[in-house]
Amino acid sequence: MPVLVPTTLDEAVSAMAADPDAMVLAGGTDTMVEVNAGHRRPSCVVVVNRVxxxxxxxxxxxxxxxxxxxxxxxxxxxxxxxxxxxxxxxxxxxxxxxxxxxxxxxxxxxxxxxxxxxxxxxxxxxxxxxxxxxxxxxxxxxxxxxxxxxxxxxxxxxxxxxxxxxxxVLSGWQGYAKVGVRNAMVIALATACVAVDTASASVRLAIGSVGPTILRCAQAEAFAASAVDFAASSASADAVRRFAELAAAASHPIDDHRASAAYRRHAIGVLASRLLRRAFPNE
Amino acid sequence: MSDQMSDDATASARVGWNEQYALHVNDEVREVRDAWVGESLLFVLRERLGLMGTKGACEQGECGSCSVMVDGELVCSCLVMAASAVGQRILTIEGIAPIGAPSDVQRAFVDAGAVQCGFCTPGLIMAAHDLLERSVQPSEIEIREELSGNVCRCTGYGRIIEAVQRVSVNRRAGAST
Amino acid sequence: MSAVVDERTSVGRLGDSITRPDGTAKVQGSFAFSSDLSAENSLWGATLRSPHPYARIVSIDVTPAYRISGVEIIVTAADVPGKATYGLITQDQPVFASEFVRHVGEPVAAVAADHPETCRRALGAIVVTYEVLEPLTDPERAIDGSHPPIHPDGNVIRHQRIVAGDVDATGEVVVEGEYEIGMQDQAFLGLEAALALPDPGGAGVELHVATQWLHEDRKQIAACLGLAEDKVRLALGGVGGAFGAREDISLQVHACLLALRTGRPVRIQYSREESFLGHVHRHPARIWMRHHATADGHIVKIEARMVFDGGAYASTSSAVLINGITHTQGPYKCANAVVDGYAVRTNNLPCGAMRGFGVVQACFAHEGQMDKLAVACGLDPIEIRLLNAIETGDRLITGQVIENVAPVARCIRDTAALALPDEPVGGHDGDPMRLPGGAGRTADARHIRRGIGFAVAMKNLMYSEGFDDYSTARCRLANGVVTLKFATSEVGQGFVTIAGQIARSVLGVDDVVLDPIDTGVGSAGSTSASRQTWMSGGAVNAACQKVLGLLFAHVAATNGVEAWSLRIDGSDVVDASGAFRLSVVEATSAISFDETVEYRHKPTEDLDENGQGDCHTAFAFVAHRAVVDVDPELGLVKVIQVATAQDVGRALNPLSVLGQIEGGIAQGLGLAVMEEIIMTDGRIRNPSFTDYLLPTFLDMPNVVATLIEEPDPIAPLGAKGVGEPPTISSTPAIVAAIRDAIGKPLDRVPVRPSDIIGLV
Known part of the structure; x- marks a missing residue:
C-alpha cells in the first residue's frame, strides 16, 4: 500500500520501519510542490497529519x-x-x-x-x-x-x-521579523528572531536566509548581554548599532535571483537593530 | 527527508499506478480507481471526479485558485496528495450552492463587478465563504489579509473587497431583522 | 464540452452598470475554461523544450520514449506537414526547432500519452544532443553587429527614426536620463490550454483554445498543418485572462498535429513554468532621453534612443517599437524631435504584446524626464505637465494631428483634485499589515517615509501603420429577441456585457442571445490594443443599426407610417408624432432580419524614413497620482493609494470601466515594484509564482477614480478603449512617489529594495 495514513504514533513508526525511505507527508506544502513539478516520484508515503x-x-x-x-x-x-x-x-x-x-x-x-x-x-x-x-x-x-x-x-x-x-518558554520579550519583496505570501530574503531571557540575563539572536541554515549570532548575543540594561529595558543607540554590525557580520549570505548577498547582510543589520530596540525600547 | 524515485522512465512496469481509494466530496462518497500515487487532490477532483470548478494556476500554493475546504480548513488542493485525503470531508465550489441558485457571496461577486476572466473566482469564493463564516464583520485590512493567498490578475481586488463587504452588511442586516 | 458564452444576458442599456452575462457561471465554477475541456478517449499532450538559449541540434532520438507504456506518439519538426514557421507579423518562429534552438524553452518535440505523468516521463526519455553555442543576450551587440546573426532574418528586427521640426533647436534647460524597464510577464491565471478534435480521416481539425484572435490563429495553424483554412475550425475555450500573451501562437499547432496524427482528441495544458517559457513577454527596454525646454518649462525638443529586446523571434516587436518611439513625447506638445529606435533579436525569451504595448516603456522614460524638467524649471510636477499638455488639433512628432477628444489638462486637474488618503503612516490600529513589510514586522511607523508621485500617459488605440483593421458582427432579430454572433475573444474584459447593451439600446429589445464565439463568422481582429469596444462594439452597433433600418422599413410598410419618422422608445417603435406605437416583439413576430457587417476604422499610414505619417488611429489619455510609504533602510514599499482620472470617451458600462482601471493599475504597480522575469545569460531564473511576484490583496491599494466622459465623435459609440491606459502611467507615478519619499533618483523598474537603499 503506497499511501499510509496512520492515526497513532505506533502505527506511524511501524510504517516508517517497513519502508525507511518512505516519503513523510504532513501538510504537503513543500513536498507536493516537488511532486507536482516531477522532482519527486514517491513510491511509498507515510501521511502524518492525522497522528x-x-x-x-x-x-x-x-x-x-x-x-x-x-x-x-x-x-x-x-x-x-x-x-x-x-x-x-x-x-x-x-x-x-x-x-x-x-x-x-x-x-x-x-x-x-x-x-x-x-x-x-x-x-x-x-x-x-x-x-x-x-x-x-x-x-x-x-x-x-x-x-x-x-x-x-x-x-x-x-x-x-x-x-x-x-x-x-522564556521570561522576556521576543520578536520576529522577515524581509520579503511583497507584503504577503513571500519567501524570506532575511529573517531574524530576538528572544530575551531575563532569568539568565541573555539576549538570543537567530538569523535565517543568510546562510546554509539558521545561524545563531554568538558575538552579538554576548555583546548585548553586557550592553543592555535588562531592568530598565534600555539600550543605548551605540549598543543597538554595534549589535546590528555584529549580526550582519555573522551572516553568510549568497547572491541569488531573489536578492544580493550585500542586501541580505544589510537587511540583517537593520532587522537586528529594530528588534533589539523593540526589546529594549528605552535609550 | 528522502524518497525513492520509482521505476526509471523506460521501465514498462508501472509502480504506484493502481491506487484505489474513496474520497468524501461535497457529501458524497466518490470512488477513485487506478490512480497514480502522486496525483494531487486538484488533479483528482478535476480529472477523475469531473469537478472542474476548482482551478489550477501555479501548482505550488502561490495563487489560491485551487482552494477547497478539507475538514473545515481552507487549503490549496494542489498541495494535498489526493490519496492522503481519504476519510476527510472535502468541500469544493460545486458544493457551495446548486447551479442556478448561487450563494449570497457568489451573487455579491457578480453584482459588485468582482469577476472578470473568472479563473481565480472559484478559489476566491471558497476563501470568502470561509472568511465570512469565521468573521461576521471583517475590517478591510482583515479581508485583505485573509484573502491574500488568492491572486487575481484582472480586477486589482477593489471590487472583490466590495463584494465581501456587501455580504457582511447584508448578513448582519438579515440577522438583525 | 463547449466553452462558449451562450446565455441570455441581463437587461441593460448603454451606460448602465449591468453585470456580466457569464458572471453566475464563473462564480459557480461551471464556466468552462479551455483547461476544463475534455472529450471521450482523449490524450494528454506535452512539449519538450530547449534547455539552452542557443544551440545547434545535433540529433533527436525519440525511441526511448516510445518504450514507455502509455505513449502514443512523438512529433518533431520533421512531422510538420505544412509551413515550418509561424508568427504574427513575420513567420520566423519554428513550430518545432529543427537546426537551432534560439531560446530557453523553445519547443523541440511534443508527445501525446495517456496521463500527464506519462508525458513527463516520455519527455525525460527523449534524447536530444545539442552543440551549445554562445548566446546573444546583450541587445547592443545585436545592433553593433559584433555577434553573428542568430537567425536568417538577422539580429535587428526593425530600426526606425523619427526626425521632426528643427533638429538643431535647443532649450535653456536641458535634462537627460537613461531608463531601464525589466521584462514583465502577463501572468494570466488561466494557463495555456487547448483541446484539439480531429475530423474523421484527418481531413481537418477543430480546436477549442483560449486565444485573443481566433482567425489569426486559424490562418497560422492551417498554414503549418498544410490544410485549407476551412478545414481548421476554432472555437473560443474560456479564457482565463490574456493581457497580450495570447496574441501569439503557443500550443495551437502542437495540439492539432498530435490530434491529427493519433486520430484522437488531444488536450494540452501548460504548467506555470512552461507558460513563462511558452508565451511572449513585455519587452525589456533601455531608453535614453534628453529634453530641451524654455526656462519657464515649455518643451522645445526631445532627443531619444530606444532599444527594445525582442528576444529570439519577431512576434510583434516591430509594432511595439513603433508604439514606443511614436509616444516619446507622451501627452505633451513638442515640435522638434530626433528619435532613434531599435527592436532587436537576442537569445532571450521572445517578447511581444503586453497591455500597453511599447507605450509603457516610453511613458516610464518621458515621465521621469518630466519630473526632472519640473525640478530644473522650479515647477511642481503638476504645473510642468499642465503647461505642456497636448490638445485636440496639436501635431505630434510624427506629423499626425490629434483629431480625438484630448482632455489631458482635465485628466491632470481632476486627478490632482482627488482626496489624498487621510490615514497616517501605519494607520490607527497598529496592524503591521498597514506598513511596508506587512506581516514581516520589519518596520515601525517612525521608520517610514511617505511620498507622492504624478504621471500622465497618452495611448494609441487600435492597430496602426496601414493594417487593415476590422471587425465583423452578425445581428439577427426575430420575435423581439436579438441574437448576436461575433468572433471577438472574451478574455475577461467584458465585451459580452456591452455587446448586449448595444443591441438593447439600438433595437429596443430586452432579450439578447450571444452565439458561441468561433470562426463561424468573419474575423473580429484581436482582443488587444484597447480596440474591441471601438471595433467590435462598432461592428455590433453597425449590424444592429442595419437591422433597425430594415425593421423600420417593415413597420412602415405594414402599418402605413413613414420609415423616416420612426425611432425606438424603450421597447417600442414609435413615430415622431407619438400617435404610432408598436412593440419590437410584436413587430418581429412574423418576420426576422439577419445582417452581417464589417466595421473598419479610417485607414492609417506607414511611417516614412523620418518617422512621419498618420500611423495611428486614435488616442486616449490618463493621469495617475500615487501615494507610497517607503522603508528607506530596507527598501520596502507599500502603495497606499492610487488616484486617477481617465479619458474614456463614454463609459458604456461604468462598473466594467472601473474594473479595467483597478486591474490595469494593479499590473502597473506590479511592474513598478515587484514584477520582473530575471534572465541571466539567456536563462530564466524565476519561472514560478514563488519567485515571479504578483501584487496580492496586501500590495494593491484602494483606487480613487474619476471617469472623464467627453464622447469622442470619431468613435462609433463615443467610447474610447479603456484597457491599456491604467497600466501605463500608474508605473511611473508609483516610482515618482518612491523618489519623492527617499529623495533619490530611480531610473529602473521594477524598483528593487537594493535600488532604494543604494546598494550595488
Missing amino acids: SEMRSWTYDPVAATVRIGAAVTYAELLEPPLATLLPALAEASRTVGSPQIRHAGTLGGNLGTCSPAGDGLPVLSALDAVVPLASTAGERSMSVHDFMVGVKRTAREPGELITAVTVP
Missing part, C-alpha cells in the same frame, strides 16, 4: 516548555494560548505563505524541509528548541542546532519521524 500525538501540544509549566506536535499547523500556532506562550513563533507563523498554507503547513514540516528560509526555524533556534525523533528503536532527542545540518539537510535518519518540537 493524534503529533496533532496536539502540551505545556509543562514546571519545566517551562511547550511540546508542540510535529503536525501542528501554523494556523494553530497563531491562536492563543500557544501564541501567548511563544509570541515570536506566532509572529513567524503569520508570515508563512498564505492562509491556505498556514492551515496545512506544519512546524514539523518546516524542520523536515530545513530550508534556510524556513519561517519558523529562527524562532526555534533562538529558543534552543529540542527535536524528538521516533523510530521502532525508540525516541531520541537532539538540539535543533544539531538537527539542522545544512541546506535542506537534517540529522533525521531513514526510518525516523520528527514527532514534535520542545520549545522553552
Whole structure:
C-alpha cells in the first residue's frame, strides 16, 4: 500500500520501519510542490497529519516548555494560548505563505524541509528548541542546532519521524521579523528572531536566509548581554548599532535571483537593530 | 527527508499506478480507481471526479485558485496528495450552492463587478465563504489579509473587497431583522 | 464540452452598470475554461523544450520514449506537414526547432500519452544532443553587429527614426536620463490550454483554445498543418485572462498535429513554468532621453534612443517599437524631435504584446524626464505637465494631428483634485499589515517615509501603420429577441456585457442571445490594443443599426407610417408624432432580419524614413497620482493609494470601466515594484509564482477614480478603449512617489529594495 495514513504514533513508526525511505507527508506544502513539478516520484508515503500525538501540544509549566506536535499547523500556532506562550513563533507563523498554507503547513514540516528560509526555524533556534525523533528503536532527542545540518539537510535518519518540537518558554520579550519583496505570501530574503531571557540575563539572536541554515549570532548575543540594561529595558543607540554590525557580520549570505548577498547582510543589520530596540525600547 | 524515485522512465512496469481509494466530496462518497500515487487532490477532483470548478494556476500554493475546504480548513488542493485525503470531508465550489441558485457571496461577486476572466473566482469564493463564516464583520485590512493567498490578475481586488463587504452588511442586516 | 458564452444576458442599456452575462457561471465554477475541456478517449499532450538559449541540434532520438507504456506518439519538426514557421507579423518562429534552438524553452518535440505523468516521463526519455553555442543576450551587440546573426532574418528586427521640426533647436534647460524597464510577464491565471478534435480521416481539425484572435490563429495553424483554412475550425475555450500573451501562437499547432496524427482528441495544458517559457513577454527596454525646454518649462525638443529586446523571434516587436518611439513625447506638445529606435533579436525569451504595448516603456522614460524638467524649471510636477499638455488639433512628432477628444489638462486637474488618503503612516490600529513589510514586522511607523508621485500617459488605440483593421458582427432579430454572433475573444474584459447593451439600446429589445464565439463568422481582429469596444462594439452597433433600418422599413410598410419618422422608445417603435406605437416583439413576430457587417476604422499610414505619417488611429489619455510609504533602510514599499482620472470617451458600462482601471493599475504597480522575469545569460531564473511576484490583496491599494466622459465623435459609440491606459502611467507615478519619499533618483523598474537603499 503506497499511501499510509496512520492515526497513532505506533502505527506511524511501524510504517516508517517497513519502508525507511518512505516519503513523510504532513501538510504537503513543500513536498507536493516537488511532486507536482516531477522532482519527486514517491513510491511509498507515510501521511502524518492525522497522528493524534503529533496533532496536539502540551505545556509543562514546571519545566517551562511547550511540546508542540510535529503536525501542528501554523494556523494553530497563531491562536492563543500557544501564541501567548511563544509570541515570536506566532509572529513567524503569520508570515508563512498564505492562509491556505498556514492551515496545512506544519512546524514539523518546516524542520523536515530545513530550508534556510524556513519561517519558523529562527524562532526555534533562538529558543534552543529540542527535536524528538521516533523510530521502532525508540525516541531520541537532539538540539535543533544539531538537527539542522545544512541546506535542506537534517540529522533525521531513514526510518525516523520528527514527532514534535520542545520549545522553552522564556521570561522576556521576543520578536520576529522577515524581509520579503511583497507584503504577503513571500519567501524570506532575511529573517531574524530576538528572544530575551531575563532569568539568565541573555539576549538570543537567530538569523535565517543568510546562510546554509539558521545561524545563531554568538558575538552579538554576548555583546548585548553586557550592553543592555535588562531592568530598565534600555539600550543605548551605540549598543543597538554595534549589535546590528555584529549580526550582519555573522551572516553568510549568497547572491541569488531573489536578492544580493550585500542586501541580505544589510537587511540583517537593520532587522537586528529594530528588534533589539523593540526589546529594549528605552535609550 | 528522502524518497525513492520509482521505476526509471523506460521501465514498462508501472509502480504506484493502481491506487484505489474513496474520497468524501461535497457529501458524497466518490470512488477513485487506478490512480497514480502522486496525483494531487486538484488533479483528482478535476480529472477523475469531473469537478472542474476548482482551478489550477501555479501548482505550488502561490495563487489560491485551487482552494477547497478539507475538514473545515481552507487549503490549496494542489498541495494535498489526493490519496492522503481519504476519510476527510472535502468541500469544493460545486458544493457551495446548486447551479442556478448561487450563494449570497457568489451573487455579491457578480453584482459588485468582482469577476472578470473568472479563473481565480472559484478559489476566491471558497476563501470568502470561509472568511465570512469565521468573521461576521471583517475590517478591510482583515479581508485583505485573509484573502491574500488568492491572486487575481484582472480586477486589482477593489471590487472583490466590495463584494465581501456587501455580504457582511447584508448578513448582519438579515440577522438583525 | 463547449466553452462558449451562450446565455441570455441581463437587461441593460448603454451606460448602465449591468453585470456580466457569464458572471453566475464563473462564480459557480461551471464556466468552462479551455483547461476544463475534455472529450471521450482523449490524450494528454506535452512539449519538450530547449534547455539552452542557443544551440545547434545535433540529433533527436525519440525511441526511448516510445518504450514507455502509455505513449502514443512523438512529433518533431520533421512531422510538420505544412509551413515550418509561424508568427504574427513575420513567420520566423519554428513550430518545432529543427537546426537551432534560439531560446530557453523553445519547443523541440511534443508527445501525446495517456496521463500527464506519462508525458513527463516520455519527455525525460527523449534524447536530444545539442552543440551549445554562445548566446546573444546583450541587445547592443545585436545592433553593433559584433555577434553573428542568430537567425536568417538577422539580429535587428526593425530600426526606425523619427526626425521632426528643427533638429538643431535647443532649450535653456536641458535634462537627460537613461531608463531601464525589466521584462514583465502577463501572468494570466488561466494557463495555456487547448483541446484539439480531429475530423474523421484527418481531413481537418477543430480546436477549442483560449486565444485573443481566433482567425489569426486559424490562418497560422492551417498554414503549418498544410490544410485549407476551412478545414481548421476554432472555437473560443474560456479564457482565463490574456493581457497580450495570447496574441501569439503557443500550443495551437502542437495540439492539432498530435490530434491529427493519433486520430484522437488531444488536450494540452501548460504548467506555470512552461507558460513563462511558452508565451511572449513585455519587452525589456533601455531608453535614453534628453529634453530641451524654455526656462519657464515649455518643451522645445526631445532627443531619444530606444532599444527594445525582442528576444529570439519577431512576434510583434516591430509594432511595439513603433508604439514606443511614436509616444516619446507622451501627452505633451513638442515640435522638434530626433528619435532613434531599435527592436532587436537576442537569445532571450521572445517578447511581444503586453497591455500597453511599447507605450509603457516610453511613458516610464518621458515621465521621469518630466519630473526632472519640473525640478530644473522650479515647477511642481503638476504645473510642468499642465503647461505642456497636448490638445485636440496639436501635431505630434510624427506629423499626425490629434483629431480625438484630448482632455489631458482635465485628466491632470481632476486627478490632482482627488482626496489624498487621510490615514497616517501605519494607520490607527497598529496592524503591521498597514506598513511596508506587512506581516514581516520589519518596520515601525517612525521608520517610514511617505511620498507622492504624478504621471500622465497618452495611448494609441487600435492597430496602426496601414493594417487593415476590422471587425465583423452578425445581428439577427426575430420575435423581439436579438441574437448576436461575433468572433471577438472574451478574455475577461467584458465585451459580452456591452455587446448586449448595444443591441438593447439600438433595437429596443430586452432579450439578447450571444452565439458561441468561433470562426463561424468573419474575423473580429484581436482582443488587444484597447480596440474591441471601438471595433467590435462598432461592428455590433453597425449590424444592429442595419437591422433597425430594415425593421423600420417593415413597420412602415405594414402599418402605413413613414420609415423616416420612426425611432425606438424603450421597447417600442414609435413615430415622431407619438400617435404610432408598436412593440419590437410584436413587430418581429412574423418576420426576422439577419445582417452581417464589417466595421473598419479610417485607414492609417506607414511611417516614412523620418518617422512621419498618420500611423495611428486614435488616442486616449490618463493621469495617475500615487501615494507610497517607503522603508528607506530596507527598501520596502507599500502603495497606499492610487488616484486617477481617465479619458474614456463614454463609459458604456461604468462598473466594467472601473474594473479595467483597478486591474490595469494593479499590473502597473506590479511592474513598478515587484514584477520582473530575471534572465541571466539567456536563462530564466524565476519561472514560478514563488519567485515571479504578483501584487496580492496586501500590495494593491484602494483606487480613487474619476471617469472623464467627453464622447469622442470619431468613435462609433463615443467610447474610447479603456484597457491599456491604467497600466501605463500608474508605473511611473508609483516610482515618482518612491523618489519623492527617499529623495533619490530611480531610473529602473521594477524598483528593487537594493535600488532604494543604494546598494550595488
